[in-house]
Amino acid sequence: MGGNLLALLIGFSILLGGSPAWASPLEQRLELWPNWTLPAPLSRPSSRDDLIYPQWFQGRWEVQSVDLDDLDQPAITHEARFISDSQNRLVGDRAFNANAIGRALLGEQLLRVEDDPKSSNRQMAQLTGDRRLETTVTGRQQQSPNSDTFLADELVLQILHAPGPPRLSQVETLSRYQRCGSGICAEQWQGVYPPPGEKLRDSVQSSHHYQLRFTPLPASAPST
Known part of the structure; x- marks a missing residue:
């Protein structure tokens, strides 16, 4: 009877649109998309913190990326590289990856x-027309629910420096x-917010x- 009761409770929770009590913070965050607001339950990284x-x-x-909101658009294809840092942690090769996506x-x-x-959390992209895009990670959370799944959530502040006043977004x-x-x-869920400081609680302006699909390139098969 205990197992049947547990199944009934889980089913009831799903019908109500809620998460089981043991759902991780990022799984709970995902259930709220696209109705996200700031501040988010993310930790502010120090200068040496990185996404591991x-x-x-x-x-x-x-990497092949498809916009599920606009399937008429062709897929975007680029390379990505992951390397060990000075502390032997596996991190993204940030400049290489940003250049490839850009x-x-x-x-x-x-x-x-x-x-x-x-x-480890700030980059500067130089664009034509004397424009610069400054990107800074201001919040991060990561979790591995099991050995084959990895979740990561990052909030970034983007500042476009161009002739005229700078333009900010989160x-x-x-x-x-x-x-x-x-x-x-992989799947990615994204929310774009207004510049910080306009309101006490920011809501998503667009989502x-x-x-995504990652295919290993020759001589770079994943570890087993």
């Missing part, structure tokens, strides 16, 4: 992307990665939903 990936991200990948999205408008040598991206054979399957 499971070992099965090791190597170089071809080239796929902006083409020749992107000149280069540089990491801040003093912080973007939160929650990603769920799962091992799929030799590759990685996006993406599906």
Whole structure:
């Protein structure tokens, strides 16, 4: 009877649209999308903090991203690379990855992307037309519910420096990665907020939903 009662309670919770009490903070955050608000339940990273990936991200990948809100748009394809840092933690090769994504999205408008040598959470992208895009991670949370699943949520502050006043925005991206054979399957949920300081509680202005597929490139098969 105990098992039947548990199943009934779980089913009742799902019907009510709620999360089981043991759902992780990021799983609970996901259930709220796209009705996110700030402040979010994310920790503010120090200059040395970084997003630490499971070992099965090791190597170089071809990443294909599909916008699930606009399936008429072609998929975006770029490379991604994950490397060990000075503390032997697996992290994204941030400048390489940002350059690859930026080239796929902006083409020749992107000149280069540089990491801040003093912080793992800040980058500067140089664009044509004397424009610079400064990106700083202001909040982060990551979890591994099991050995084949990885969730990460990051909030970034973007400042576009261009002729005229700078333009600010905040973007939160929650990603769920799962091992799929030799590759990685992923979904991303994104919310764009107004500049900080306008309201005590910011609501999402626009939302996006993406599906990603990581395919290992030659000589970079994932660890087993």
